[in-house]
Amino acid sequence: MNESELEKELRALRPTEASLDLRKRIETDLAGTGAEMVRPSAADVASSFAAGRLERRPAVVFGWWRNLGWASAGAAAALLVSAFFRTPTSSAEVDAPTDAATAAVQFQPAGSSREVLDAQDDGLLYDEDQTPQRRLRFQSLERHRWTNSATGAVLHFEVPREDTVLVPVAMQ
Amino acid sequence: MPSVTSSDTRWRACFDELAPRLLLFARQWIDSVADAEDVVQNAFVRFWRHQPDAAPEHYPLLYAAVRTAALDFLRTQGRRRRREEDERVPVLRHDDAVFDTAVEQRELAQTLERALERLPQEQREVLVLRIWGDLTFAQIAQLLGESINTIASRYRYALSALRRTMNPALYERV
Numbered sequence: 001m002n003e004s005e006l007e008k009e010l011r012a013l014r015p016t017e018a019s020l021d022l023r024k025r026i027e028t029d030l031a032g033t034g035a036e037m038v039r040p041s042a043a044d045v046a047s048s049f050a051a052g053r054l055e056r057r058p059a060v061v062f063g064w065w066r067n068l069g070w071a072s073a074g075a076a077a078a079l080l081v082s083a084f085f086r087t088p089t090s091s092a093e094v095d096a097p098t099d100a101a102t103a104a105v106q107f108q109p110a111g112s113s114r115e116v117l118d119a120q121d122d123g124l125l126y127d128e129d130q131t132p133q134r135r136l137r138f139q140s141l142e143r144h145r146w147t148n149s150a151t152g153a154v155l156h157f158e159v160p161r162e163d164t165v166l167v168p169v170a171m172q
Numbered sequence: 173m174p175s176v177t178s179s180d181t182r183w184r185a186c187f188d189e190l191a192p193r194l195l196l197f198a199r200q201w202i203d204s205v206a207d208a209e210d211v212v213q214n215a216f217v218r219f220w221r222h223q224p225d226a227a228p229e230h231y232p233l234l235y236a237a238v239r240t241a242a243l244d245f246l247r248t249q250g251r252r253r254r255r256e257e258d259e260r261v262p263v264l265r266h267d268d269a270v271f272d273t274a275v276e277q278r279e280l281a282q283t284l285e286r287a288l289e290r291l292p293q294e295q296r297e298v299l300v301l302r303i304w305g306d307l308t309f310a311q312i313a314q315l316l317g318e319s320i321n322t323i324a325s326r327y328r329y330a331l332s333a334l335r336r337t338m339n340p341a342l343y344e345r346v
Contacts (some may be wrong), residue, residue: 009280
């Protein structure tokens with residue numbers, strides 16, 4: 001790409017120097033972690049990985065969070081259903097469990113949706129293999145509908161969830 | 173296994189080469205020089221603790237680390253501002269000069285700083301990384317999680333806006 005006059009003029013401007021104090025502070029911080037400075041090199045880690053001595057953890061953990069989301073949804077549904085059929089008096093509680101359990105079983109998932117409310121890019125992080133990864137976070141709201149075919153009752157409930165996605169970055 | 177000495181030499185060389193650029197990059201978001209230096213310090217130390225054997229080809233990651241630290245800083249500041257009900261929006265805004273300039277360049281530098289302030293954040297970020305960070309479009313795209321075409325477009329828009337703002341008579345052609 002041909003560089004324009006403007007680009008040349010911009011490049012000719014040099015950013016201001018960092019202060020000596022910044023250098024000293026970094027020097028102090030890095031000097032205090034001598035043990036960390038002699039950890040295996042990236043090349044060593046890479047060769048170990050290639051030789052099968054290291055196992056790279058899955059970079060994308062979305063599935064785990066998704067499972068957690070559905071587990072949470074199921075747990076919330078169970079609680080809601082049990083609360084729905086729970087009678088307020090203690091005397092009724094003694095007689096009700098069988099009927100409530102039966103009715104709860106009759107509730108079946110009838111539909112769900114998910115609305116993404118917000119997405120955030122947290123930037124780069126390093127995993128335990130020192131591999132840079134981009135961390136993305138999604139906040140969303142799941143809406144579920146369960147129906148009871150025997151009684152026609154419909155149960156709506158919402159589950160907020162947050163998913164964290166780690167995407168490996170290969171910087172050249 | 174790298175020695176402490178070689179790591180020490182590497183980070184010092186890296187600091188000498190990149191510190192002014194990283195500081196400039198951080199100051200896109202952070203108006204205070206002192207706060208920007210704090211951000212660069214956090215990012216730089218974190219980077220070298222993670223990558224004691226880092227080579228120049230890894231240096232683009234430093235910009236990513238600075239960006240992350242700057243955004244974290246802004247989030248913290250944002251929460252503080254909300255608590256204080258201060259509605260300031262962080263932009264490239266500062267009292268200290270951004271560029272080291274000779275006398276004859278001072279006017280250009282000041283004009284440029286004002287022009288940079290008016291650029292949209294996403295364009296300014298690309299421009300700074302390309303011009304003063306000396307990164308390729310591919311590296312910037314990787315760093316920002318965007319396509320190369322998007323990055324190239326932002327760069328072109330940024331240059332066009334600067335041309336119009338800085339000296340429309342001199343830079344008539346886009």
